[in-house]
Amino acid sequence: MNVRVERRRLGALKVAAVSIRGLRSVASLFALPAGQWFEPAGRAGVARLTAQTLLRGTGTADAAAWSDALDALGATARLDVGGHAAFFAGQCLAEDLAAYLRLVADAVLHPAFADDQVEFVRAQTLAELEEDTKNTRAVADATWRELAYPVGHPFRTRPLGDEAVVREAGAAEIRRFHQDVVLGGEAQLVIAGGIEPAAAFDAAERALGNRSGATAHDIRVIATPPLAGVARRDVVVADKTQCDVVLGWHGLPRTDPRFTAARVTNMVFAADTFASRVGNVVRDQLGLAYYVVSTIGASLGQAPWTVRMGVNPGNVERAIETTFVELRKILAAEVADEDLALAKDKLVGELDVALESPGGVAQLVLEGELFSLGDDHLERYPRALRAVTKEQVVETARAFLPADRYALAVAGPELPR
Numbered sequence: 001m002n003v004r005v006e007r008r009r010l011g012a013l014k015v016a017a018v019s020i021r022g023l024r025s026v027a028s029l030f031a032l033p034a035g036q037w038f039e040p041a042g043r044a045g046v047a048r049l050t051a052q053t054l055l056r057g058t059g060t061a062d063a064a065a066w067s068d069a070l071d072a073l074g075a076t077a078r079l080d081v082g083g084h085a086a087f088f089a090g091q092c093l094a095e096d097l098a099a100y101l102r103l104v105a106d107a108v109l110h111p112a113f114a115d116d117q118v119e120f121v122r123a124q125t126l127a128e129l130e131e132d133t134k135n136t137r138a139v140a141d142a143t144w145r146e147l148a149y150p151v152g153h154p155f156r157t158r159p160l161g162d163e164a165v166v167r168e169a170g171a172a173e174i175r176r177f178h179q180d181v182v183l184g185g186e187a188q189l190v191i192a193g194g195i196e197p198a199a200a201f202d203a204a205e206r207a208l209g210n211r212s213g214a215t216a217h218d219i220r221v222i223a224t225p226p227l228a229g230v231a232r233r234d235v236v237v238a239d240k241t242q243c244d245v246v247l248g249w250h251g252l253p254r255t256d257p258r259f260t261a262a263r264v265t266n267m268v269f270a271a272d273t274f275a276s277r278v279g280n281v282v283r284d285q286l287g288l289a290y291y292v293v294s295t296i297g298a299s300l301g302q303a304p305w306t307v308r309m310g311v312n313p314g315n316v317e318r319a320i321e322t323t324f325v326e327l328r329k330i331l332a333a334e335v336a337d338e339d340l341a342l343a344k345d346k347l348v349g350e351l352d353v354a355l356e357s358p359g360g361v362a363q364l365v366l367e368g369e370l371f372s373l374g375d376d377h378l379e380r381y382p383r384a385l386r387a388v389t390k391e392q393v394v395e396t397a398r399a400f401l402p403a404d405r406y407a408l409a410v411a412g413p414e415l416p417r
Contacts, residue, residue: 003355003378005365006197010209015189016369017197018361026097026193026200027358029366030088030104030208033185034177035081036154037222037300043169044154045161048081049121050174050182055079056117059110063117066103075100079107081159083299085370086182091359094195101207109208111178118171125166132160136237136244136411137308143409144246144306147231153222155303190366193358224250224302232408234415242290243313243412247323248306249401254298254371260384261392262296262305262400267343268393269330269401270294270307270323275346277326277339278307288312288319298367305400313413320408330397335390347385 008015039047055077057063070077075092077100088108092100132138142158149156160166189208191200227249252262271294273279279292290310297303311319329335354360368377 003361003365005368005375005378007375008197008201010201010205012186013189013204013208014186014369015191015201015204016365017190017195017200018192018358018365019196020193020358020361023194023358024093024095025091025358026094026191026195027362028088028090028092028097028100028104029190029362030090030108031085031188031190031366031370032088032108032182033084033187034086034182035084036157036159037084038181038185039154040177041152043165043173044157045125045165046169046173046177047086047181048159048161049118049125049166049169050177051079051081051086052121052125053113053118053174054107054111054178056121057112057114058106059112060106062112066107069103070100073099073103075103077104083155083159083297083301083303089359094193094199097191097195097200098203098206101203105207108182113171113175113178115171118174122166122169125160126163129160129163129166132158134237134239136240136242137310139235139237139411140244140246140308140409143233143235143411144248144407145304147233147407147409148227148248148250148304150225153224155299155301188366188369190362190369192361192365222301226250227405227407229405230408231406232410234410236414237411240412241313243311243316243410243415245309245311245316245320246306246409247309247320247406248304248408249406250302251296251299251305252302252400253300254367254373255300258392258396258399259298260381261388261396263347264340264343264385264388265330265393265396265401266294266296266305267347268335268339269327269397271343272346275339275342277329278323281326282309282319282322286318286322288315288322298371300371313415316410316415324403327397327401328403330394331401331403333390333394335393337390340388340390340393344385344388348382351382351385 006017034047073092073096077090079088145156270276270278273283283289283292292309294307296305
């Protein structure tokens with residue numbers, strides 16, 4: 001699919017539009033620079049509390065009325081927070097885009113932040129945090145972050161935030177974060193689907209073009225001290241039969257020119273069970289894990305680069321050791337040509353699949369826009385993936401996946417001695 005992206009700046013709002021012929025619907029992604037990266041130091045969780053409260057009523061409609069208006073359009077909308085941004089994702093018919101964006105604008109620009117609704121979101125978030133203490137995946141992830149990042153780093157906690165912060169953050173702090181960060185920064189809107197760019201720009205300007213007071217946030221430089229050695233912690237979670245394992249390192253910024261090679265390295269290493277060494281050996285050949293997946297975060301900073309596994313307690317040590325056996329092969333430049341080719345095929349294939357839906361197109365375009373990857377990013381990206389060499393894979397692994405410096409968290413029943 002040939003993706004033609006047209007762009008327009010509307011004050012503090014940047015809009016990218018992709019027209020896809022033959023569709024009646026459009027996907028919309030509205031990204032606000034209000035993720036973990038922009039939270040005040042020591043206030044982990046404020047960004048998500050703010051984002052979730054945006055959906056709990058505006059100056060003109062309470063939460064139920066806003067939701068009913070969305071349902072009347074037959075549209076969907078979801079708002080959540082990641083490492084870099086708060087994302088308002090939705091889908092509607094092309095003919096309803098203007099009405100949908102007016103609802104989005106009302107929620108983002110004119111939230112009520114009523115005290116009772118702040119308390120509702122707080123209670124909901126605390127319940128999620130409590131539930132996560134019984135979830136081995138969540139416990140392993142939270143434990144790994146504490147091992148990998150220093151106090152005060154935005155990635156030390158999960159986006160849900162720190163329980164103490166969630167308990168004490170009041171409506172005044174949430175309103176301040178909304179005013180200073182959500183409204184204060186430059187936003188990005190991507191619209192993809194069955195609509196002409198001119199119509200998309202017009203709908204965006206009518207709904208969201210009045211954010212004239214916002215300016216681009218300065219890019220924060222947050223130091224991430226390197227891992228000094230091996231840090232491991234095993235956490236017992238009661239009444240569980242399976243362990244979840246998180247093994248990982250600090251990744252690299254999405255803007256780093258080595259990031260494409262890192263994605264290929266990640267696929268060669270452990271990204272899935274079809275095209276990756278660890279997934280194939282640990283899960284498919286040896287049957288040591290129920291699932292194996294590795295991910296590398298796209299962020300302004302060094303987001304987690306982690307391998308995650310679900311493992312029977314009796315297989316934990318062998319699964320970890322086998323993972324390092326495969327990693328050491330890559331570090332020793334023992335990368336088979338067919339493994340590298342398969343990894344590239346898988347990544348390009350995933351790209352092709354994403355381009356078959358308006359939501360997938362919007363996601364790919366948004367990544368390029370958020371990290372200023374260039375007007376022709378989507379055209380260059382498949383070629384860049386194909387061009388990654390074995391030498392680049394080895395060099396990337398040696399730089400970011402050392403076998404003697406890592407953090408490792410295991411959560412589940414007590415391990416057998």
